Amino acid sequence: xxxxxxxxxxxxxxxxxxxxxxxxxxxxxxxxxxxxxxxxxxxxxxxxxxxxxxxxxxxxxxxxxxxxxxxxxxxxxxxxxxxxxxxxxxxxxxxxxxxxxxxxxxxxxxxxxxxxxxxxxxxxxxxxxxxxxxxxxxxxxxxxxxxxxxxxxxxxxxxxxxxxxxxxxxxxxxxxxxxxxxxxxxxxxxxxxxxxxxxxxxxxxxxxxxxxxxxxxxxxxxxxxxxxxxxxxxxxxxxxxxxxxxxxxxxxxxxxxxxxxx
Amino acid sequence: xxxxxxxxxxxxxxxxxxxxxxxxxxxxxxxxxxxxxxxxxxxxxxxxxxxxxxxxxxxxxxxxxxxxxxxxxxxxxxxxxxxxxxxxxxxxxxxxxxxxxxxxxxxxxxxxxxxxxxxxxxxxxxxxxxxxxxxxxxxxxxxxxxxxxxxxxxxxxxxxxxxxxxxxxxxxxxxxxxxxxxxxxxxxxxxxxxxxxxxxxxxxxxxxxxxxxxxxxxxxxxxxxxxxxxxxxxxxxxxxxxxxxxxxxxxxxxxxxxxxxx
Numbered sequence: 281x282x283x284x285x286x287x288x289x290x291x292x293x294x295x296x297x298x299x300x301x302x303x304x305x306x307x308x309x310x311x312x313x314x315x316x317x318x319x320x321x322x323x324x325x326x327x328x329x330x331x332x333x334x335x336x337x338x339x340x341x342x343x344x345x346x347x348x349x350x351x352x353x354x355x356x357x358x359x360x361x362x363x364x365x366x367x368x369x370x371x372x373x374x375x376x377x378x379x380x381x382x383x384x385x386x387x388x389x390x391x392x393x394x395x396x397x398x399x400x401x402x403x404x405x406x407x408x409x410x411x412x413x414x415x416x417x418x419x420x421x422x423x424x425x426x427x428x429x430x431x432x433x434x435x436x437x438x439x440x441x442x443x444x445x446x447x448x449x450x451x452x453x454x455x456x457x458x459x460x461x462x463x464x465x466x467x468x469x470x471x472x473x474x475x476x477x478x479x480x481x482x483x484x485x486x487x488x489x490x491x492x493x494x495x496x497x498x499x500x501x502x503x504x505x506x507x508x509x510x511x512x513x514x515x516x517x518x519x520x521x522x523x524x525x526x527x528x529x530x531x532x533x534x535x536x537x538x539x540x541x542x
Numbered sequence: 543x544x545x546x547x548x549x550x551x552x553x554x555x556x557x558x559x560x561x562x563x564x565x566x567x568x569x570x571x572x573x574x575x576x577x578x579x580x581x582x583x584x585x586x587x588x589x590x591x592x593x594x595x596x597x598x599x600x601x602x603x604x605x606x607x608x609x610x611x612x613x614x615x616x617x618x619x620x621x622x623x624x625x626x627x628x629x630x631x632x633x634x635x636x637x638x639x640x641x642x643x644x645x646x647x648x649x650x651x652x653x654x655x656x657x658x659x660x661x662x663x664x665x666x667x668x669x670x671x672x673x674x675x676x677x678x679x680x681x682x683x684x685x686x687x688x689x690x691x692x693x694x695x696x697x698x699x700x701x702x703x704x705x706x707x708x709x710x711x712x713x714x715x716x717x718x719x720x721x722x723x724x725x726x727x728x729x730x731x732x733x734x735x736x737x738x739x740x741x742x743x744x745x746x747x748x749x750x751x752x753x754x755x756x757x758x759x760x761x762x763x764x765x766x767x768x769x770x771x772x773x774x775x776x777x778x779x780x781x782x783x784x785x786x787x788x789x790x791x792x793x794x795x796x797x798x799x800x801x802x803x804x
Contacts, residue, residue: 299561299749301766309575309766316577319584323641326588330637333595334630340623350612357619361602364626368596375592379585487561504563504571 300486303517306510311385311436314443321406322378329371336364377402381435388432393461394423400438400459409450414457421462428538429518437511437522441468441533444507447491448472448531456530466535474531475524483524484508511535562748565779568772573647573698576705583668584640591633598626639664643697650694655723656685662700662721671712676719683724690800691780699773699784703730703795706769709753710734710793718792728797736793737786745786746770773797 301309340360347353381399384391391399397420404410427434445457451473460467475483475490482488489505512522519538524531563571602622609615643661646653653661659682666672689696707719713735720731737745737752744750751767774784781800786793 301749305765309571312578313571313574314578315581316574316579319577319581319640320644322581322584323637323644326637330630330634334634337623337627337630341620341627344616344620344623350615353612353615353619354606357615358603358606361599361606365599365603368592368599372592372596375585375588378581382582382585487563503567 300509301506303510303513306506307433307436307514310440310443310507310510314436314439317443318378318403318406321408321411322374324408325374325406326371329367329374332367333364333371336360336367378406384431385435386432388430390426390428391431391434392423393420393425393427393463396427396434396438396466397423397459397461399435400442403439404442404457407446410446410457413453414449414455417456417458419458419460421460425463427461427463427466429515429520433514433518434535434537437514437535438466438468440507440511441522441535444533445470445472445531448474451491464537464539466537468533468535469530471530474526474529477526480524480526484512484522562771563768565772565775568768569695569698569776572702572705572769572772576698576701579705580640580665580668583670583673584636586670587636587668588633591629591636594629595626595633598622598629640668646693647697648694650692652688652690653693653696654685655682655687655689655725658689658696658700658728659685659721659723661697662704665701666704666719669708672708672719675715676711676717679718679720681720681722683722687725689723689725689728691777691782695776695780696797696799699776699797700728700730702769702773703784703797706795707732707734707793710736713753726799726801728799730795730797731792733792736788736791739788742786742788746774746784 340357343356343360344353347356377399381403384395384399397418401416401418404414404416410416442459445468448470449455449457449472454470454472456469456471458467458469460469479488479490483490486509487505489503491503508522508524515522515535515538521536523534523536525534526532602619605618605622606615609618639661643665646657646661659680663678663680666676666678672678704721707730710732711717711719711734716732716734718731718733720729722729722731741750741752745752748771749767751765753765770784770786777784777797777800783798785796785798787796788794
């Protein structure tokens with residue numbers, strides 16, 4: 281949602297003072313980057329059912345040559361096609377969440393709290409660390425509540441805070457992630473590496489990052505120090521906000537949702 | 543490949559003067575974003591073979607009930623499993639390039655010119671505009687030449703310039719993309735929207751972008767104005783460079799590769 285090019289002149293822009301990109305540009309950018317990180321998990325998740333389907337077909341082609349009676353053949357083929365169908369269902373189940381996710385963002389419509397929590401739950405399965413090591417607890421106060429802003433903004437904001445939580449979890453191999461959704465707030469709570477509370481005020485400043493540079497060397501690094509900055513700016517544009525706090529060994533990111541625009 | 547955290551203190555960094563992020567951080571960031579943009583095409587490309595497999599299984603389960611003789615049953619099932627196998631091959635063909643692409647970057651090894659060109663050719667099929675509207679011409683001078691720097695750097699740099707070319711093509715619905723690879727240079731040539739040649743020197747400055755703000759409103763926008771900046775900085779770190787020029791209605795992006803480090 282970039283602002284209009286008012287002068288109508290030659291396409292060109294220079295970032296204004298302080299050289300901080302537009303929050304909306306950052307949203308698109310960070311969100312695209314978040315999706316890029318899901319690719320590895322997506323490929324991993326589809327490979328298992330595809331391999332099973334491949335084996336089932338190969339073995340069937342071999343077995344057909346050895347089965348002599350009509351009854352046995354019918355029985356065998358019915359069973360084999362049924363098993364194939366089950367494996368195909370597994371494959372489509374792996375792909376469905378990412379399709380739904382893309383569509384929800386594209387449609388840019390109000391989400392119910394349940395839709396958001398289901399989307400998040402399934403999306404987290406594409407993060408292989410999360411899938412295998414993290415106990416995810418989703419807690420929705422009122423499932424039918426319509427959330428604002430719309431999906432095209434809210435999902436990227438949630439994804440950015442999830443991305444932070446996942447990074448914090450991986451850093452110290454921690455294992456708990458809770459997402460709590462009410463009509464007016466979304467809390468993302470992790471027991472990951474956390475941050476120095478004395479830096480808390482600075483975290484929303486542009487270019488400030490608490491992530492260690494040596495973090496997760498085998499993973500993609502993408503810490504511009506603008507993640508919390510843009511999420512907060514964008515939520516503020518909707519009369520909402522974003523905050524981050526510590527409580528014992530947990531980090532709590534909170535999205536304050538505005539009231540509906542009705 | 544972030545630089546070492548030399549002070550060994552609390553994990554924290556602030557961007558140095560001018561608030562321009564490290565080129566290596568930008569590389570990871572832009573590359574992750576490039577991959578995120580492939581998701582839509584990837585999902586689109588896998589859906590067709592999955593749907594065919596689904597139909598084949600469903601119809602088979604129906605048909606089995608009506609086939610009476612043993613010979614016909616054997617013939618039918620053999621044919622059906624063979625067709626299923628072909629569709630599965632199509633599905634794996636769609637997924638193989640993205641797996642290879644991820645692995646090549648991860649392995650961070652010297653690529654042959656042929657490997658790079660094949661990777662690019664298949665990758666472009668995940669960009670739906672390119673797949674359906676653009677005539678791609680790949681031209682490799684010496685297929686066995688080993689290119690430097692290694693895949694973990696070279697592929698993201700090539701992807702960034704490809705991303706620029708694809709954006710330029712989509713902007714004016716243009717249709718020609720040529721990639722020419724020699725031992726010492728990679729040229730990416732498109733007949734897209736181009737740029738004002740009087741701005742050419744500025745394009746490699748950080749925060750400068752020639753893309754129109756109103757560009758492709760339905761697509762993800764991510765123009766920080768740092769793309770050419772980091773590709774050039776990184777290539778320069780390897781004694782290479784990046785340049786961009788216009789020739790009639792084409793834009794030519796050139797990666798100057800350094801000599802091998804042997």
